Amino acid sequence: MPQPPRSYEALRAGFRWRIPERYNIGLDCCDRWADGSGRTALLHLHASGRLDRLSFDLLKAESNRLANVLQGRGIRPSDRIGVLLPQVPEAAIAHLAIYKLGGIAVPLFQLFQDQALEFRLADSGTAALVTDAIGLEKLAGIRDRLPALRLVLSADGPGQGALGLRDEMDRAADDFAPADTAADDPALIVYTSGTTGAPKGALHAHRVLLGHLPGVEMPQDLFPQPGDLFWTPADWAWVGGLLDVLLPSLHHGVPVLAHRMAKFDPEFAFRLMAQHRVRNAFLPPTALKMMRGVPRAAQYGAHPRSIGSGGETLGAELLDWGRGAFGVTINEFYGQTECNLVVSSCGAIMPPRPGWMGRAVPGHAVAVVDDAGRPLPPGSSGTIAVRRPDPVMFLGYWNNPEATAAKFAGDWLLTGDQGIMDGEGWFRFVGRDDDVITSAGYRIGPGEIEDCLLRHPAVAMAAVIGLPDPLRTEAVTAVVVPAADIVADAALARALQEHVKTRLAAHSYPRQVIFQEALPLTATGKVMRGVLRRSLTQGGA
Numbered sequence: 001m002p003q004p005p006r007s008y009e010a011l012r013a014g015f016r017w018r019i020p021e022r023y024n025i026g027l028d029c030c031d032r033w034a035d036g037s038g039r040t041a042l043l044h045l046h047a048s049g050r051l052d053r054l055s056f057d058l059l060k061a062e063s064n065r066l067a068n069v070l071q072g073r074g075i076r077p078s079d080r081i082g083v084l085l086p087q088v089p090e091a092a093i094a095h096l097a098i099y100k101l102g103g104i105a106v107p108l109f110q111l112f113q114d115q116a117l118e119f120r121l122a123d124s125g126t127a128a129l130v131t132d133a134i135g136l137e138k139l140a141g142i143r144d145r146l147p148a149l150r151l152v153l154s155a156d157g158p159g160q161g162a163l164g165l166r167d168e169m170d171r172a173a174d175d176f177a178p179a180d181t182a183a184d185d186p187a188l189i190v191y192t193s194g195t196t197g198a199p200k201g202a203l204h205a206h207r208v209l210l211g212h213l214p215g216v217e218m219p220q221d222l223f224p225q226p227g228d229l230f231w232t233p234a235d236w237a238w239v240g241g242l243l244d245v246l247l248p249s250l251h252h253g254v255p256v257l258a259h260r261m262a263k264f265d266p267e268f269a270f271r272l273m274a275q276h277r278v279r280n281a282f283l284p285p286t287a288l289k290m291m292r293g294v295p296r297a298a299q300y301g302a303h304p305r306s307i308g309s310g311g312e313t314l315g316a317e318l319l320d321w322g323r324g325a326f327g328v329t330i331n332e333f334y335g336q337t338e339c340n341l342v343v344s345s346c347g348a349i350m351p352p353r354p355g356w357m358g359r360a361v362p363g364h365a366v367a368v369v370d371d372a373g374r375p376l377p378p379g380s381s382g383t384i385a386v387r388r389p390d391p392v393m394f395l396g397y398w399n400n401p402e403a404t405a406a407k408f409a410g411d412w413l414l415t416g417d418q419g420i421m422d423g424e425g426w427f428r429f430v431g432r433d434d435d436v437i438t439s440a441g442y443r444i445g446p447g448e449i450e451d452c453l454l455r456h457p458a459v460a461m462a463a464v465i466g467l468p469d470p471l472r473t474e475a476v477t478a479v480v481v482p483a484a485d486i487v488a489d490a491a492l493a494r495a496l497q498e499h500v501k502t503r504l505a506a507h508s509y510p511r512q513v514i515f516q517e518a519l520p521l522t523a524t525g526k527v528m529r530g531v532l533r534r535s536l537t538q539g540g541a
Helices: 008-013 024-028 056-072 087-100 116-122 134-140 165-170 210-215 237-251 265-275 285-292 315-324 401-406 446-456 490-501 527-538
Strands: 040-045 051-055 078-081 104-107 128-132 152-153 186-191 201-205 256-259 280-282 306-310 331-336 338-346 358-360 366-369 380-388 412-420 425-434 436-437 442-444 459-469 473-482 512-515
Touching: 024 087, 024 210, 024 237, 040 056, 040 087, 051 056, 056 087, 056 165, 056 338, 078 087, 078 116, 087 237, 087 256, 104 116, 104 366, 104 527, 116 201, 128 134, 134 152, 152 165, 165 201, 186 412, 210 237, 210 338, 237 256, 237 280, 237 306, 237 338, 265 306, 285 306, 285 315, 285 459, 315 446, 331 358, 331 412, 338 380, 366 412, 366 490, 380 425, 425 446, 436 459, 436 473, 446 490, 473 490, 473 527, 490 512
Parallel strands: 040 256, 078 104, 078 128, 104 186, 128 152, 280 306, 306 331, 473 512
Antiparallel strands: 040 051, 186 201, 331 338, 338 358, 358 425, 366 380, 380 412, 412 425, 436 442, 459 473
C-alpha cells in the first residue's frame, strides 16, 4: 500500500496488486531475509520465562533441514502435511519447510480431541504429521484408521510410532532446492470451525499471503513501522494466528513473539505486552472482553502502537475501554476462512464508527448483495459478499465441489453474514444467516444488543439469540455471564432488559434473560450461538 497515505481515498487510489506468476510463501517469509545479518524472526518465550531469539538465518537452515527430512522420507509436492503444534518455533519451521517442499500444510489446533483430529486428517488425506508428545497421545487411538498417514515426527523425541524431529533434522543437510511454485499452486488447507455441519477444508494458494497483506497493514495502523513487534494469543493453527500475524510479519521482516499459552490469562497478557514491548497485537474480541475485566489495566504499562480485532463486532464500549487501557483505538477487521481480511477500520487515517466494522480493504471488491448476487443500494440489508477474482480468496473446498459452487452467486462469494453498507462504504455486521432473529416482523441482529449489554457493569459476557415464541416467531433472548461477585437474580434481569430498552429500541430488548457461568465458544473464541440456541431449546428454556 502507498506510504504514507493521507486518507482512505488516497489509500485506495494508490493501491495496486503485485502478484508474481511464480511465488512461494516459504522463500518469501524466510530466505529473502536470511542474509547472514542475524535479523530476528522469532522471540520464543518459554513457560519458565526464558526468552530465545531465533534469526531468519536459523529459520532458513532449520526449515531446509526439515524439508530434506520430509523429501527423504518419501513426502512429495502436493502431499498434505499436518502441523499439530502450539505457538513454538517448530510450528513456524514446519510451515516454512512444507511450503518450500511444495507440500500443502494442514494446521491443526492442539486442543482438538480424537474425533476432530481424525476427521481433518482423514478428509485431507494427510501423509505426514509434525507434532509433539501431546499430539502423539491423541493420535494413538486413531492412527490405525488413517491409512494415508505414513510419517509422524515428534518435537519431543521418538516414540509411539513417531520419529524424533530433532534427531532427523540433525542428520539432514541445511541447504535445499525449493519447489518452483506458481502463485496459484495449493499451499494450505484451513478447516472451518464447523459450528454447523462437518468442517470444510478451505484450500488456499501461495498467493493467499500476499492477498492478506493489505488487510493486515490497515488494521495495524499502516504496518510495518520501525521497531514493530507482533504478538497474538490466537493459535497459529487458525487463520487469525497464521495468516493475520505470523506469516505477514515474517514477510515484512518483523519479529513475532511466540508463547505457548495453555489457557488465556488476561492479566498475564497485559504483563507480557508490557515486558516484551509488544507494538502490534491481534486480540480477538473474547480476549479483549476478558482483559476488560482486569482492574486498573493501565497500571501494567502495555503501550502497543496498534491493536486489531476481528471475529465479532466490538462496539463502543470496548473501543472506549481500549483507549483507556492501551492508549490506542482498536481497529476492527472482517473476513472469514475462505476470504479473509477484506473489510477494516484504520484509526491512523479515519476515525472509527462504533458498531461499524470498517470499509473495504484496498484491492477487494466488497458489497451487500441479495440471494441472486445482485448488489443492493446503500442502507439495504443483505449478504456481505466479495467479488472474484481476488488473491486472498480460496481455491475451493477440499474434495467438495458442491459446497464450493454453493458458496458463490455468479462472481460473488457469499460470506453467509448479513450486513449493511452505507453511502460512504462503511459496513455494519448484522449477524450470520442463522443468527438473525425474526421477532414480531422485525429482523434483529444480535451484535448491537450484545454490545449494549456489555456496557452494563454487571455483565462480563453476553450472547443474544432467538428462541421459539408462539406470538413473535422468535423471542429475543439474552444469555449473560455475570461479572465477578454479581448476584444473578430476577432484579438484575429486569435491570438488563430496561438497560437495552432505553438505549436501543423497545422491539429489540431481550424478552428473556438467562444467566450462565460460561458461553459455548469455538476454538477461535467466537460465541457458538447455534449450539447455545439448541441447548436452550432442548432444555426447555
